[in-house]
Each structure stands twice: as structure tokens, then as C-alpha cells.
């Protein structure tokens with residue numbers, strides 16, 4: 320097994336940087352369905368560009384490389400203790416090489432271990448089997464989509480859908496609801512794994528296990544096959560679309576599994592995965608530890624480059640959106656001119672700030688003058704070059720709603736004019752945007768390479784005690800593009816999509832599976 324650590328390193332790098340073929344095909348199909356010139360089509364264009372860049376740069380597709388989770392099947396007599404050690408070394412090495420973001424944080428103190436190792440991280444699960452090779456699967460599922468997982472206990476009352484009973488039709492309602500409640504916050508269009516039955520733990524285990532199925536397989540269980548097909552057809556009628564911007568494709572895959580339950584419990588557990596569906600697998604030789612075969616390689620590959628040219632031509636023909644360029648410091652007048660739907664290109668300075676910074680800024684001064692400035696909800700992957708200067712390796716937006724309790728007050732306190740993130744914010748922030756003269760810009764979630772390329776220079780960093788993802792990075796950008804989805808006139812695209820998708824969800828109230 321002397322090659323096992325190296326094999327695990329290769330698996331981690333490949334999973335983080337190269338999206339599997341089945342996922343690429345699902346994204347390509349979504350792209351064909353979207354009308355050229357719409358916000359959804361433009362977002363998908365950025366997404367496919369990003370997938371290509373990650374591949375070319377051998378850099379993370381999304382900056383959030385999740386909680387690395389390994390599922391391993393081993394023949395008898397293979398030393399699992401040694402394998403665990405080798406995996407941990409490979410994880411630390413991949414983190415050091417910026418293929419993984421340092422993501423393991425002490426739950427109480429917030430201290431980042433810096434190498435992705437710590438209590439409970441990475442997750443490594445073994446199972447013995449009778450085959451003569453080792454099967455290792457890895458999933459890198461980020462936090463934004465993980466936060467959109469949901470577990471139902473039947474019977475339940477569901478908004479829009481009414482009663483969900485303890486039967487196949489009740490399960491159908493839960494799954495439809497799970498897609499609705501995710502909105503764009505888990506970087507839709509997403510993939511869902513569903514676990515029916517079990518207890519609260521094994522139900523979620525099964526849901527996550529479903530994410531290891533191939534996106535285009537067919538469920539051998541007839542009832543579940545019908546359910547999967549129903550969900551795929553109808554969830555896409557909810558109109559949530561890419562990033563929650565509205566559109567034809569909301570869901571890219573639905574895989575359902577079932578296990579027994581105990582009489583009093585009836586759980587339906589849903590694991591939501593973003594479009595950046597990073598999971599791969601390898602077959603390993605149990606003697607040498609070498610990779611014998613890569614999994615998820617069946618079927619046709621997608622040429623996103625060719626699709627890109629076609630999309631660019633179509634966009635030029637049809638796009639009628641207003642384009643505005645901004646550079647900080649921004650005035651209130653400039654902000655008041657912006658309306659939902661405008662596409663903003665940013666040049667100059669922006670400052671990152673996410674969970675720890677928002678909490679900190681409520682009762683501390685800012686380390687730099689934020690008057691007229693732009694805050695970017697982002698936890699980047701960073702590296703130092705040979706001269707010791709910081710460079711941005713991956714830097715897409717994080718889910719903004721977590722900052723809802725703080726955002727409005729912080730904008731007013733420091734005079735911040737624009738906030739960039741993804742998934743939108745709530746009523747409190749919308750009101751503050753109106754009162755203070757601020758704007759919310761939605762960047763394309765997961766497009767970490769695309770945005771990293773816009774980042775020309777890291778001018779400095781503050782509050783490094785919060786760790787790399789949570790520190791405040793001061794970055795000079797060029798051509799950073801995002802869409803106005805909440806303006807200073809009380810308009811919110813997120814509010815609109817949420818209420819229209821709730822209306823659409825209600826169409827699925829009547830029983831389908833009897």
C-alpha cells in the first residue's frame with residue numbers, strides 16, 4: 320500500500336478541480352433549456368466557464384471544498400488504521416497545495432486548524448466487502464448547500480402543499496417542498512439525494528449515499544423510479560432557476576433510496592447538493608495502493624468551449640440588460656440609480672467579510688475606512704507566491720442570508736454602499752438598503768475561478784486571527800460582474816421568486832401517487 324497516500328492525493332485534487340462527466344452533462348442539458356439572454360442563461364454561462372477554468376488551472380471549482388467525506392469499501396485483511404493515516408496526510412498536503420480550503424474550525428472557539436484535520440474532520444467511513452479491490456469515493460460538499468438539507472417527520476403540514484401523509488404521496492410532497500425551501504441559496508440548480516425511512520441519522524446517511532449514484536442511472540425500484548421522474552419533471556416548474564434568478568432549470572438530479580423504519584418514525588431526509596457537485600471515486604489495488612480505475616467516467620464528455628461560443632453569439636443578439644460600472648468609493652446617488660436586474664461591473668477595491676467579520680463589526684471599529692466601500696461575502700482560498708505576496712486561488716461568494724441579523728446595521732454604521740454575495744438577503748436588509756442608500760449584488764455562487772481571475776492584487780489583510788476564509792481581505796479587482804437583485808427602492812428579486820415559486824408549489828397539492 321505504499322502508493323495509497325499518493326492515490327488519495329490524486330483523488331482529492333481531481334474531485335476538487337474537475338467536475339465529473341455525468342454532472343457536466345446535466346449542466347449542459349440545463350444550458351440548452353434556458354433561453355439565451357436571460358439572467359439564468361448568463362449565470363450558466365459563467366458556471367460553465369468556471370468549470371473549464373478550474374480544470375485548466377487545476378484549482379478548486381468552488382472555494383468551499385466542504386467537509387471532505389470518504390466512503391471506502393475494503394476487502395478483509397486490509398489495514399484500515401494505516402489507510403486513515405494516509406488519507407489524513409493526503410488531506411493536509413492537498414490543503415497546503417491550495418486544492419482544498421482550510422475548512423476545519425473549532426466549533427466553539429472558531430479556531431481554524433489550517434490543514435483540514437481536527438475532531439471529526441475529514442469524515443472517513445469504512446465497510447468490508449467480498450470484492451478483491453478497494454473502492455474509495457470522495458464527496459466535497461460545501462456548507463451553503465449542506466445548510467439547505469432538510470428532514471421531514473411524517474405526517475407533516477407543508478407550506479403550499481398541505482398535509483403530507485405517511486405514504487408515497489406524502490414523500491412526494493416532502494421532496495417538492497425541499498426543492499422550494501432551498502430557493503437559490505444552495506447554488507441552484509442542484510442535485511438531491513433522498514433517504515426514506517431509517518432514523519434521523521441513518522435517514523440522512525442514506526440521503527447522502529444517494530449522492531454517490533451516477534446522475535443518469537435509473538432506479539431499479541419501480542416506485543422510486545416513478546418518483547424520481549416525477550420530481551425531475553415537476554421541480555423544474557417551480558421557476559426558481561439558476562442561483563434563484565428564475566428560469567427553466569431548478570433541479571439537475573434526484574436520487575431516492577429507501578430503508579426500513581420503526582413503526583413510530585417516518586422520516587424523509589433530503590441532502591441538497593449545489594451544481595458544483597464534486598464527487599468522484601477510484602478502484603485501488605489493495606497490495607500497491609495504486610489507482611486501477613477512475614469511476615464516474617462513463618458516457619460522453621461535454622465541450623463547454625463550443626457551447627460557450629454559441630451562447631456568446633446568442634447573448635449578443637438578445638441581451639437588453641443595463642450595464643453599470645462602479646468603483647469605490649461609491650456615492651448614494653450612484654446607488655439610487657441602480658435597479659433590480661442591472662448588471663454591475665466593479666473595478667477597484669472590495670473587502671471580504673463573512674460570518675466572523677459581521678459579528679466582530681457590530682461591536683468593534685473596522686480595520687479600514689469602509690465609507691462608500693463594497694463588502695464581499697466571500698471566504699477565499701489564498702496562497703503566498705515566491706515573494707511572499709498573497710494571491711487569490713479561488714473566491715466565489717458565500718450565502719448572504721447568514722449575515723441578515725447584522726447587515727443593515729453594519730452598512731449604516733460604516734457607510735458601506737454595496738454588498739456582494741449570493742442567495743439574497745431578507746426584509747431587514749432590504750429596508751436598510753432603502754433607508755441608507757445601499758444595494759445588494761448577487762454574484763454567481765461556485766464561480767470561484769471566474770472571480771479569482773478578476774482579482775488583480777491583494778492589498779492587505781486584517782483580522783487574520785479568524786483564519787483564512789474568515790479574515791478581511793482587501794482586494795483590487797477588475798471587471799468583477801454581479802447582478803443587482805435587491806435595490807434601494809424596495810425591490811427584491813429574491814422576494815419575488817420566493818413568492819412566485821410558492822404559488823407554483825401549490826399546483827402540486829393534489830395527490831399523484833395513490
Ligand SMILES: O=C(O)C[C@H](O)C(=O)O
Nearest residue numbers: 383461462463698717718
Ligand atoms: O463557505 C463558502 O465559501 C460558501 C458556502 O459553501 C456557501 O455556499 O455559502
Ligand code: SF4
Nearest residue numbers: 381461463506593765
Ligand atoms: S458556494 Fe455554492 S457551489 Fe460553492 S459549495 Fe457553497 S453551495 Fe456549493
